[in-house]
Each structure stands twice: as C-alpha cells, then as structure tokens.
Amino acid sequence: MNEHHSTLLAPMIDPQAKIGNNVRIGYAVRIYANVEIGDDCQIGDMSVIGWPSSKQPFKDRPVHIGAGSIIRSHAVIYEGSAFGPNLETGHHVIIREGTKAGTNLRIGNHSDIEGDCEIGDYVRCHGYVHIGRGSRIGHFVWLFSLVTLTNDPLPPSFLHVPVTVGDGAVLAVGVTPMPGTVIGKGSFIAAGEHPSGNIPPGRVFARGAVSVPITRLANLQYGIQHPWMNHFIEAYPPEAHNRIRALAAEISGKQ
Amino acid sequence: MNEHHSTLLAPMIDPQAKIGNNVRIGYAVRIYANVEIGDDCQIGDMSVIGWPSSKQPFKDRPVHIGAGSIIRSHAVIYEGSAFGPNLETGHHVIIREGTKAGTNLRIGNHSDIEGDCEIGDYVRCHGYVHIGRGSRIGHFVWLFSLVTLTNDPLPPSFLHVPVTVGDGAVLAVGVTPMPGTVIGKGSFIAAGEHPSGNIPPGRVFARGAVSVPITRLANLQYGIQHPWMNHFIEAYPPEAHNRIRALAAEISGKQ
Amino acid sequence: MNEHHSTLLAPMIDPQAKIGNNVRIGYAVRIYANVEIGDDCQIGDMSVIGWPSSKQPFKDRPVHIGAGSIIRSHAVIYEGSAFGPNLETGHHVIIREGTKAGTNLRIGNHSDIEGDCEIGDYVRCHGYVHIGRGSRIGHFVWLFSLVTLTNDPLPPSFLHVPVTVGDGAVLAVGVTPMPGTVIGKGSFIAAGEHPSGNIPPGRVFARGAVSVPITRLANLQYGIQHPWMNHFIEAYPPEAHNRIRALAAEISGKQ
Numbered sequence: 196m197n198e199h200h201s202t203l204l205a206p207m208i209d210p211q212a213k214i215g216n217n218v219r220i221g222y223a224v225r226i227y228a229n230v231e232i233g234d235d236c237q238i239g240d241m242s243v244i245g246w247p248s249s250k251q252p253f254k255d256r257p258v259h260i261g262a263g264s265i266i267r268s269h270a271v272i273y274e275g276s277a278f279g280p281n282l283e284t285g286h287h288v289i290i291r292e293g294t295k296a297g298t299n300l301r302i303g304n305h306s307d308i309e310g311d312c313e314i315g316d317y318v319r320c321h322g323y324v325h326i327g328r329g330s331r332i333g334h335f336v337w338l339f340s341l342v343t344l345t346n347d348p349l350p351p352s353f354l355h356v357p358v359t360v361g362d363g364a365v366l367a368v369g370v371t372p373m374p375g376t377v378i379g380k381g382s383f384i385a386a387g388e389h390p391s392g393n394i395p396p397g398r399v400f401a402r403g404a405v406s407v408p409i410t411r412l413a414n415l416q417y418g419i420q421h422p423w424m425n426h427f428i429e430a431y432p433p434e435a436h437n438r439i440r441a442l443a444a445e446i447s448g449k450q
Numbered sequence: 451m452n453e454h455h456s457t458l459l460a461p462m463i464d465p466q467a468k469i470g471n472n473v474r475i476g477y478a479v480r481i482y483a484n485v486e487i488g489d490d491c492q493i494g495d496m497s498v499i500g501w502p503s504s505k506q507p508f509k510d511r512p513v514h515i516g517a518g519s520i521i522r523s524h525a526v527i528y529e530g531s532a533f534g535p536n537l538e539t540g541h542h543v544i545i546r547e548g549t550k551a552g553t554n555l556r557i558g559n560h561s562d563i564e565g566d567c568e569i570g571d572y573v574r575c576h577g578y579v580h581i582g583r584g585s586r587i588g589h590f591v592w593l594f595s596l597v598t599l600t601n602d603p604l605p606p607s608f609l610h611v612p613v614t615v616g617d618g619a620v621l622a623v624g625v626t627p628m629p630g631t632v633i634g635k636g637s638f639i640a641a642g643e644h645p646s647g648n649i650p651p652g653r654v655f656a657r658g659a660v661s662v663p664i665t666r667l668a669n670l671q672y673g674i675q676h677p678w679m680n681h682f683i684e685a686y687p688p689e690a691h692n693r694i695r696a697l698a699a700e701i702s703g704k705q
Numbered sequence: 706m707n708e709h710h711s712t713l714l715a716p717m718i719d720p721q722a723k724i725g726n727n728v729r730i731g732y733a734v735r736i737y738a739n740v741e742i743g744d745d746c747q748i749g750d751m752s753v754i755g756w757p758s759s760k761q762p763f764k765d766r767p768v769h770i771g772a773g774s775i776i777r778s779h780a781v782i783y784e785g786s787a788f789g790p791n792l793e794t795g796h797h798v799i800i801r802e803g804t805k806a807g808t809n810l811r812i813g814n815h816s817d818i819e820g821d822c823e824i825g826d827y828v829r830c831h832g833y834v835h836i837g838r839g840s841r842i843g844h845f846v847w848l849f850s851l852v853t854l855t856n857d858p859l860p861p862s863f864l865h866v867p868v869t870v871g872d873g874a875v876l877a878v879g880v881t882p883m884p885g886t887v888i889g890k891g892s893f894i895a896a897g898e899h900p901s902g903n904i905p906p907g908r909v910f911a912r913g914a915v916s917v918p919i920t921r922l923a924n925l926q927y928g929i930q931h932p933w934m935n936h937f938i939e940a941y942p943p944e945a946h947n948r949i950r951a952l953a954a955e956i957s958g959k960q
Contacts, residue, residue, distance in 0.1 A: 207732050222462050222480045223496070225732045225750050240480050240498050241524070241733070243750050243778050268498050268526055269542070269751070271778055271796045286526045286544050287560075287779070289796050289814050299942070304544050304562050305578075305797075307814050307832055317945055319606070322562055322580055323815075325832055325850055335934070335945075335952060337606050340580055340598055343850055343878055345896075350877055351682050351829070351847050363934060363952045367605055368598055368626055371878055371896060381932050381956030386600075386626060386644055389896055397932070397956045422636050422652070424590070424618060427861050432554070435572055435590075442590060442618045446636030446652045477717050477735045478751070495735050495753050496779070523753050523781055524797070541781045541799050542815075559799050559817050560833075574861070577817055577835055592861050595835055595853055606937050622860055623853055623881055641855075641881060641899055677891050677907070679845070679873060687809070690827050690845075697845060697873045701891030701907045 212245070221268065229255065229274040233262030239286070242270040250275075250310070253292035261298070273310070285322065297334065315362065329357035333380070336360050341369040348374040361396060422446045467500070476523065484510065484529040488517030494541070497525040505530075505565070508547035516553070528565070540577065552589065570617065584612035588635070591615050596624040603629040616651060677701045722755070731778065739765065739784040743772030749796070752780040760785075760820070763802035771808070783820070795832065807844065825872065839867035843890070846870050851879045858884040871906060932956045 208214075208226045215234035220226070224238050227245030238244060244266070248254045253275025261280035266272070268286050275292035278300060284290075285303045291310030300314055303322035308314075312326055315334035320326075324338045327346040332338075338360075346357040358372045361380035368386040372378065379396030390400055424443035428436055463469075463481045470489035475481070479493050482500030493499060499521070503509045508530025516535035521527070523541050530547035533555060539545075540558045546565030555569055558577035563569075567581055570589035575581070579593045582601040587593075593615075601612040613627045616635035623641040627633065634651030645655055679698035683691055718724075718736045725744035730736070734748050737755030748754060754776070758764045763785025771790035776782070778796050785802035788810060794800075795813045801820030810824055813832035818824075822836055825844035830836075834848045837856040842848075848870075856867040868882045871890035878896040882888065889906030900910055934953035938946055 223478050223733050223751070241478070241496050241751050241779075246778065268501065269496075269524055269779055269797070287524075287542055287797055287815075299945070305542075305560055305815055316948075317941055323578065323833065335941075335949060337933075339605055340600075341596070341851070345850075345878055349678070350849055350875060351678050351685065353682065353685075363932065363949075363956060365605060365933060368600055369624075369879075373896070381934075381952065386628070387642075387897075422618065423592075423620060423859070423861050424636075427863065430861065430863075431572055431590075435554070438571075439590060439618075442636070446618060478733050496733070496751050523756065524751075524779055542779070542797055560797075560815055578833065594860055595855075596851070604933070606933050606940065608937065608940070620860060623855055624879075641883070642897075677873065678847075678875060679891075686827055686845075690809070693826075694845060694873075697891070701873060 209245075215262065227274065229257045231257050231259045233260060233264065233280065235262055236260060236264045236266070238266050239268035239270065241268050242266055242272075244270075244272050246271055246273045248273050248275050248292035250292055253310075267304075276310075279316070291328075303340070327357060329355060331357065331359040333360060333362035333364070335363045337365045339366060339368045339370070339386075342366045343371045345371060345374050464500075470517065482529065484512045486512050486514045488515060488519065488535065490517055491515060491519045491521070493521050494523035494525065496523050497521055497527075499525075499527050501526055501528045503528050503530050503547035505547055508565075511547075522559075531565075534571070546583075558595070582612060584610060586612065586614040588615060588617035588619070590618045592620045594621060594623045594625070594641075597621045598626045600626065600629050719755075725772065737784065739767045741767050741769045743770060743774065743790065745772055746770060746774045746776070748776050749778035749780065751778050752776055752782075754780075754782050756781055756783045758783050758785050758802035760802055763820075766802075777814075786820075789826070801838075813850070837867060839865060841867065841869040843870060843872035843874070845873045847875045849876060849878045849880070849896075852876045853881045855881060855884050 209228040211228035212226045212230040214232045217235045219237045221240035223241050225243045230245040245258050256275040258274045259277045261278050263280050264282035266284050270288045272290045273292040276294040278296045279298035281299045283301045287305045288302050290308040293311035296314040297316035299317045302320045305322050306324040308326045309328040311328050312330045314332045318336045320338040321340040323341045325343040327344045330344045344358040348354050348356050356375040359377045363381040364378045365383045370384045371389045373391035376391050378394045381397050382394050383399045384390050385401030422443050424439045428439050464483040466483035467481045467485040469487045472490045474492045476495035478496050480498045485500040500513050511530040513529045514532045516533050518535050519537035521539050525539055525543045527545045528547040531549040533551045534553035536554045538556045542560045543557050545563040548566040551569040552571035554572045557575045560577050561579040563581045564583040566583050567585045569587045573591045575593040576595040578596045580598040582599045585599045599613040603609050603611050611630040614632045618636040619633045620638045625639045626644045628646035631646050633649045636652050637649050638654045639645050640656030677698050679694045683694050719738040721738035722736045722740040724742045727745045729747045731750035733751050735753045740755040755768050766785040768784045769787045771788050773790050774792040776794050780798045782800045783802040786804040788806045789808035791809045793811045797815045798812050800818040803821040806824040807826035809827045812830045815832050816834040818836045819838040821838050822840045824842045828846045830848040831850040833851045835853040837854045840854045854868040858864055858866050866885040869887045873891040874888045875893045880894045881899045883901035886901050888904045891907050892904050893909045894900050895911030932953050934949045938949050
C-alpha cells in the first residue's frame with residue numbers, strides 16, 4: 196500500500212506548470228506539468244487541467260488557458276489545446292486534446308468537446324453539448340442543450356466527416372447535424388432536428404410536426420392503468436398517500 | 451507557487467457552515483460558509499455545497515439542505531436555495547441558485563437544475579434532466595431521463611418564458627416542452643415529444659410515429675458497406691477478429 | 706467540527722481493498738474496502754470505486770475490475786459488479802451495482818450504467834449513454850451518444866421490462882428503444898429512433914423524415930425578430946458589437 200499512498204500524496208499542482216498572476220485555484224484541483232494558465236483566471240474545485248493525451252500530435256504538448264478564464268468545478272481539460280482569453284466553462288465539462296478556440300468561448304454544464312476542433316470567437320454552448328472530433332465552428336455560434344455534432348457517416352467506421360457550423364448560426368435544443376452537414380451563416384435549426392447536407396445561410400429549418408392528444412389516460416394499459424397514482428402509491432412514504440389518492444381522483448375526474 | 455499551495459490547503463469545510471447532528475461527510479468534500487445542513491444527512495465524496503453565486507438576489511444567501519437528505523458524490527449545489535427534508539440526489543448533479551423545493555425531491559445522475567425554480571413535494575427526476583431557469587413544477591411530478599424544460603422562445607434572446615408542470619404530470623424520456631408550455635395536472639407526455647401551449651389535464655400526448663424497416667443493411671453505402679464488421683475489424687484487438695468475422699457472416703446470411 | 710475533520714482525513718484507499726501489481730492511482734481517488742483491482746490498471750483522479758450499494762443481493766459484495774483496465778477521472782463505480790479485463794471508461798462515468806461485463810468494455814464520458822445488467826465482450830458505448838437497469842447487451846454492440854435503454858412500459862410503474870440488444874447491433878445517436886424491445890443481431894437503428902417490439906436481425910430501421918426549410922428568418926417572430934444579432938447584442942462585450950452588427954447585416958441580406 197505504501198506505493199499507492201506515495202502516488203496519492205504527490206503534488207497536485209505540478210511545479211512545472213506555468214501559472215499567471217492573480218490565479219485562484221480551488222480545493223483538490225490537479226494541474227499537470229504541461230499547463231499554461233494566463234493571468235486572472237479561476238480554476239474550480241476538483242478540476243483536472245492538462246490530462247495526458249495519448250494521441251499524436253497532441254501528446255506532450257501544452258494546454259494554454261487564456262487570461263481571465265473561469266473554469267468551474269469538476270472540469271477535465273486535456274493537454275494539447277489552446278483557448279483564447281475569457282474562456283468560461285460550467286461544471287463537469289470535458290475538453291479533449293487538439294482544440295483551438297477563440298476569445299470568450301462559453302461551454303455549459305456536462306458538455307464535452309471531443310478534440311481536434313476549431314472554434315471561433317464568442318461561441319456559446321449550453322449544457323450536455325457534444326462537439327464531435329474535428330468539428331469546425333464559426334464565430335458567434337449558439338449550440339443549445341443536447342446539441343450533438345456527429346462525424347461518422349455510417350457508424351461504426353473509420354470514416355471521419357465532421358460538421359461545419361457557419362458564423363452566427365443557432366442550433367436549438369437537441370439538434371443533431373448528421374456527419375458532413377454544413378450549416379450556413381446565421382441559419383436557425385429548430386429543436387430536435389437532424390439536418391444533413393448543405394443548409395443555406397439565413398434559413399429556418401424544421402419539420403414542424405407537433406404533438407396531439409391521442410387518447411385518454413384510462414385507455415393506456417399494460418396490465419395496469421393510468422393515472423399512475425393508482426398503482427404506484429407504494430413508491431412514496433405513507434405520509435404522502437392521502438395526497439396522492441386525492442390527486443388521482445382529481446385527474447380521473449377530468450378525463 | 452506558495453500562494454497556490456496555501457489556497458489548496460485551506461479548510462475544505464468552512465467553520466462558519468452550520469452542520470446538524472449525525473451528518474456524514476465524505477472524502478474531499480468542500481462546504482462553503484453559507485451552508486446549512488439539517489440533521490442525519492449524507493454528503494458524498496468530492497461534492498461542493500454552497501458554490502458562490504454571482505446572481506442577485508441569491509448571492510451571499512444561504513443554501514439550506516433539509517434533514518435526512520442524501521447527496522451523492524461529485525454534486526455541486528449553489529448558495530441561495532432551500533430544499534425540504536429528504537432531498538436525494540444521484541451523482542454528478544448540479545443545482546444552481548434560487549431553487550425552492552419541497553419535501554422528498556429526488557434528482558438522478560448528471561441532472562441539472564438551472565436555478566430560480568419552484569419545485570413541489572415528492573418530485574422525481576431521472577438522469578440528465580435539465581430544468582431550465584424559472585420553471586414551476588408541481589407536486590408528485592415525474593421527469594424521466596433527458597427531459598429538458600426550456601425557457602427561451604426564440605433563442606438566443608433576453609425573453610424568458612419558462613415551463614409549468616402540473617401536479618402528478620409525467621414527462622417520459624426525452625420530452626422537451628417548448629417555452630411557456632403549461633402541462634395540466636396528471637397529463638402524460640410520451641417519449642421524445644416537444645409539447646407546446648396549454649396541455650389540458652389528464653391527457654396523453656404523442657405523435658405516434660413508429661420506426662419501420664426501410665432497407666437492407668447491404669443497401670447502406672458510403673464507400674463502405676454494412677454490416678460494419680467487414681470494414682471495422684481493425685478497431686478490435688487481434689484475438690477478437692475471428693469472432694467478429696463469424697458474426698459478420700451470420701448477419702449477412704440473415705438479410 | 707472535529708468529527709467531520711476526522712471523517713475527512715480517513716484513508717482514501719481502504720486498506721482492505723485488493724489492489725494488483727502495477728496499478729496507477731490518481732490524485733484524490735477514493736477506494737472502498739470491497740474493491741478488487743487487477744494488475745496494470747489505471748484509476749483516474751477524483752474517482753470513487755466501490756461506492757456502497759443499498760440493494761440486495763449486491764450490498765456488501767465486491768466489485769472486480771479486470772486487469773489492464775483504464776478508468777478515467779471523476780468516475781463512480783458501485784460495489785457488487787464484475788468487469789472483465791481491459792475495461793476502459795471515459796470521464797464522469799457512473800456504473801451501479803450488479804453489472805456483469807465481459808472483456809474490453811468501453812464506456813464514454815458522462816455515461817451511466819444503471820445496474821443489474823449483463824454486457825457481452827467488446828461492447829462500445831459513446832457519451833451520455835444510459836443503460837437502464839436489467840438490460841441485456843450482446844457482444845460487439847455499439848451504442849452511440851445519448852442512446853437510452855428504457856425499462857418501464859408505462860412510467861412510472863413497478864413493471865420492469867428491460868431491453869435486449871443482439872450481438873453486433875448498432876444504435877446510432879439518440880436511439881431510445883422502448884421497454885421490452887429486442888433488437889436482432891447486427892441490426893442498425895438510425896439516429897433518433899424509438900424502436901419497439903421485436904426488431905429482426907440484419908435490418909436498418911428509420912423513419913426517414915428529414916428537415917426542410919419552412920420559412921425565412923424574418924418571419925420568425927415573438928415580439929422580436931431574427932436574426933438574433935439585432936436584439937441580443939447586449940449579451941456580448943462592447944468590443945464584439947461591430948462584428949455582430951456586420952454579421953447581422955450579412956445574414957439579413959442573404960434571406
């Protein structure tokens with residue numbers, strides 16, 4: 196066990212890391228040797244900066260975090276990338292090797308940039324955004340929650356056909372461009388769409404399908420009936436049972 | 451470097467935090483000054499409780515965690531919120547400032563409550579649930595995996611039109627209510643729907659579209675052919691190659 | 706406060722854990738007593754291995770990590786599971802109790818295996834994959850980003866009807882098999898589909914719906930007009946305003 200304890204007590208900030216002035220580093224942060232952090236940055240608790248890459252040509256190359264950046268807790272940023280000033284990440288963000296990003300990139304909670312991407316200035320990503328390897332993203336682009344940029348046209352394969360997003364384009368919640376999609380400048384892709392091919396600039400893309408009421412709750416059956424309160428009351432503590440029964444009665448009466 | 455080391459060795463539990471009796475705190479947890487934790491709680495390893503907010507009026511206000519709560523590892527909970535008793539979170543959960551939640555809220559792994567929300571009693575959220583800022587959620591509501599409550603009707607904008615979910619409503623996997631949607635008491639929204647407007651109480655909403663077989667694997671082409679085993683065998687270690695070839699032969703024979 | 710500090714300073718690697726030769730353990734890792742780690746493994750920073758389960762029959766049973774495995778940072782793996790050699794996980798992965806997996810399982814960033822699952826050899830999962838409790842997954846299966854295997858046919862209920870995925874099947878981005886779906890060997894389910902029932906082997910499933918241009922940006926209204934640059938410029942720092950105005954003019958001219 197001694198071997199493990201010695202590993203664990205190694206310095207969490209490698210003395211070779213280049214850290215600027217007025218940098219605030221949180222609790223239990225690990226910073227590897229290859230890291231360059233500009234002035235006036237904040238690195239959140241439990242983050243890992245400079246995680247080693249196994250991919251050439253990024254392996255053993257530095258990661259540069261521009262001045263004025265804020266990286267929130269539980270982030271993981273690999274070596275071999277460069278971020279302009281004022282990068283701002285949410286919590287639990289992962290950014291892999293080989294990413295080049297401009298100024299003022301913002302990335303929301305739980306997002307994942309898979310590496311080898313080029314990202315312009317002032318790009319905004321909400322949460323759970325997945326930017327596939329090799330994506331090309333212009334300036335002032337918006338990627339809302341759960342947007343996924345794919346890159347394999349016939350998965351799984353060794354083909355690699357990433358997505359290009361033009362300046363100022365907006366991809367609403369859950370948009371998943373198919374591999375090779377080129378989205379024109381300023382186009383707006385509606386929630387949940389799977390665009391493909393060349394999307395011209397300045398357009399709105401959507402299928403327009405809408406939900407409609409298809410049946411009454413009482414007709415939904417699978418050995419049991421909705422409203423769910425009738426068969427699922429035991430999932431709640433006893434003190435909540437009377438309230439659940441009253442709610443079931445109210446909903447059943449409304450159908 | 452001394453400056454950073456002194457930061458890192460600062461106490462991880464701020465002595466100003468108010469921590470009740472019989473509270474079990476895991477390894478490498480950070481608790482900020484503004485935190486109030488009721489009796490009999492568990493705080494999981496590597497969590498951060500009381501993360502500072504920059505938003506008024508929540509900045510510098512306490513976060514209260516009700517008695518009997520269980521917060522699993524790698525959670526981040528901001529200052530400026532109040533949770534009733536028996537809050538239970540999965541791992542890697544994020545809850546931002548200004549949330550008011552009743553008793554017995556459960557939130558699954560990797561979920562994200564974006565703040566300024568009101569949440570009733572006995573609400574259940576599965577994993578990757580995203581509750582947009584300002585959402586209003588009743589009692590006994592169910593939000594299944596990947597449910598996303600939006601709030602910007604023409605993104606990006608400064609407009610803010612959050613979603614309201616009535617008591618006992620059920621949003622199945624991946625449901626994404628559009629901004630301003632009001633979901634009636636006890637309604638059931640089927641998997642993947644994007645409801646909008648006013649959904650009356652006690653209804654089932656779905657489009658009902660189903661997948662159908664569209665072609666044979668051999669007709670899928672992109673310079674390569676499926677089954678994928680034929681062109682992707684090198685992604686596996688050599689000892690697996692014979693098994694992959696046999697599987698490819700079997701699947702090809704079945705088409 | 707003394708009580709909490711003593712908890713916090715407890716050993717992070719329980720001396721009862723069985724750890725093989727040449728195992729590299731990162732910074733701030735917690736390893737519980739019930740853990741068995743084979744030779745030549747790597748355990749990433751801030752991970753938790755052996756998280757206690759409250760579910761029978763998995764409670765207090767060991768978790769076995771096969772030789773040659775790589776677990777990346779911020780992972781959580783419960784007690785009561787067994788993984789063959791060469792398990793490889795991304796960052797922020799969660800695996801609950803009762804999972805039995807073969808050799809060479811790979812699981813991407815932010816994925817979640819909910820437990821009591823059987824997973825064959827050489828299975829590959831990308832990010833945000835959610836494998837519902839009780840799923841049965843064959844050998845050489847591919848689950849791409851955001852694939853969600855469900856198990857409750859009329860949620861919420863106590864019913865439990867998990868999904869079965871045959872050898873070599875491919876579920877593209879966002880595929881969400883409904884409860885009880887049986888996917889035949891080698892079938893390919895296209896992005897975003899919600900298959901159900903019995904999918905025969907060696908087929909391609911898709912609805913084939915595609916996005917089409919539905920209107921011009923200028924027709925999208927909600928009190929404001931697109932392109933968004935016209936009404937949202939204040940969200941950017943002043944030095945970016947001229948570039949945004951130029952982009953707005955260019956996009957407006959293109960419609």
